[in-house]
Amino acid sequence: MRADRLMAILLLVQRRERVTAAEVARELEISERTARRDLDALAMAGVPLYSTQGRGGGWRLVGGARTDLSGLTASEARALFLVAGPASAATPAVKAALRKLVQALPEPFRLQAEAAASSLVMDPQRWGSSRAGPGAPRFLDELQDAVIRGVQVRLGYVDSKGAETVRTVHPLGVVAKGPWWYIVAGTETGRRTFRIDRVSSADPTGDPVHRPGDFDLAESWREIAAEVDRRRSPLEIQAVCAPDGLGLLRAMLGDRLQVGSATADGRTEVVIRGFNEYALAGELAGLVEWLEVTGPQGVRDHLAAIGTALARRYSGTNASPTPSNTL
Numbered sequence: 001m002r003a004d005r006l007m008a009i010l011l012l013v014q015r016r017e018r019v020t021a022a023e024v025a026r027e028l029e030i031s032e033r034t035a036r037r038d039l040d041a042l043a044m045a046g047v048p049l050y051s052t053q054g055r056g057g058g059w060r061l062v063g064g065a066r067t068d069l070s071g072l073t074a075s076e077a078r079a080l081f082l083v084a085g086p087a088s089a090a091t092p093a094v095k096a097a098l099r100k101l102v103q104a105l106p107e108p109f110r111l112q113a114e115a116a117a118s119s120l121v122m123d124p125q126r127w128g129s130s131r132a133g134p135g136a137p138r139f140l141d142e143l144q145d146a147v148i149r150g151v152q153v154r155l156g157y158v159d160s161k162g163a164e165t166v167r168t169v170h171p172l173g174v175v176a177k178g179p180w181w182y183i184v185a186g187t188e189t190g191r192r193t194f195r196i197d198r199v200s201s202a203d204p205t206g207d208p209v210h211r212p213g214d215f216d217l218a219e220s221w222r223e224i225a226a227e228v229d230r231r232r233s234p235l236e237i238q239a240v241c242a243p244d245g246l247g248l249l250r251a252m253l254g255d256r257l258q259v260g261s262a263t264a265d266g267r268t269e270v271v272i273r274g275f276n277e278y279a280l281a282g283e284l285a286g287l288v289e290w291l292e293v294t295g296p297q298g299v300r301d302h303l304a305a306i307g308t309a310l311a312r313r314y315s316g317t318n319a320s321p322t323p324s325n326t327l
Contacts, residue, residue: 005030007326009038013049013061020058072324110164119147121221122173136181137197140174144181146202147171150209155185157194164200170209173217177225186210229255233273237280238294244270245290245321246321278302285310 008028013019024035039059045048051059146153153171156162170186174196181196186209233256240263242247249257254271260269274280280303284291288307292297 006038006042009035009042013059016179018058018060021322023058025202036205090206103225105153114173118217119144119173121173121218122223123175123177123221128297137199139199142202142204143171143196143199144174146209147173147183147205149204150211152205152207154201154203155186155199158200160198166201169194170206170211172209172211172215173220175217175221184210184217191220218290227272233275235274235276235280237272237274237277237296237299239270239272239284240292240294241270242267242290246270247288249287281306 005028009024012024012027018021021035021039022034024039025032028035030038039049039051043051049061051057054306115317143153149314151171152168154166155169156164156166167187169183169192171183172186172191173184175182181287182196183196183199185192185194186233243266246259246268249270250259256273258271258273260271262268272280272284274283277296277298281293281299284293284299285303287304293303
């Protein structure tokens with residue numbers, strides 16, 4: 001559509017301050033003749049656009065590129081780039097289109113918009129309970145704004161035991177883990193992760209964040225999540241699983257399951273993490289049709305004991321009558 005093309009030309013001129021018809025044609029994949037006609041049409045429509053001839057000539061905006069012709073505010077530009085960023089669920093085509101638009105914004109807007117793109121990681125895998133989270137926490141916007149602007153925050157925080165502390169942190173990124181929100185920040189004692197629904201206050205200090213030059217939020221979060229998983233599930237067991245049971249095992253265990261190579265008999269080697277031997281045995285007892293635990297021996301012993309108890313409870317004369325569905 002021509003209206004879309006005219007807006008694209010305006011944004012292009014604003015970003016570069018001076019363009020030639022050839023540059024517009026190349027950027028928008030149109031002919032030079034069409035580019036010149038569109039530039040003339042913008043000028044005739046009252047847009048403060050003028051052309052100069054000779055060496056260094058081209059089309060410019062009167063007064064330079066000091067106005068955001070897209071009509072976006074700084075906060076709207078940041079929100080736009082959040083949609084276009086890697087954490088977004090938008091389609092690749094939508095992301096590409098939005099990123100092109102943001103790249104055409106004035107530099108002050110563009111810098112904050114680009115910072116917004118790297119400020120958020122979405123991790124859909126839950127930790128532990130399937131209960132619903134608290135929704136968007138109170139200080140989420142303030143903390144994400146501090147990440148984008150690169151300013152330190154005086155943070156009030158209430159830990160899991162109810163103790164409140166106040167400290168100055170260097171916000172580095174925001175993470176959504178399932179329904180829960182976290183802020184990754186640098187502190188005097190190193191990098192820390194804070195659950196945002198436990199934040200009691202968040203006051204920007206205006207001082208710049210000390211951000212490691214090689215910091216990558218997505219990679220940092222992978223390391224943090226892996227360490228938390230190791231602490232939550234310190235025990236590993238080895239097993240082999242029949243092909244028919246692998247899908248059920250994945251559904252039950254999620255990221256606590258590590259799938260290995262196939263064995264000679266067609267089964268698959270797996271490693272399963274859990275909190276302790278008895279809890280893992282109880283969790284896996286119902287999968288005996290597909291799963292054979294090979295170690296450690298303590299888990300095998302618990303499984304054998306559970307099997308004996310189940311046989312004693314549900315076989316022979318002590319078995320309870322089969323429930324009837326009739327009234």
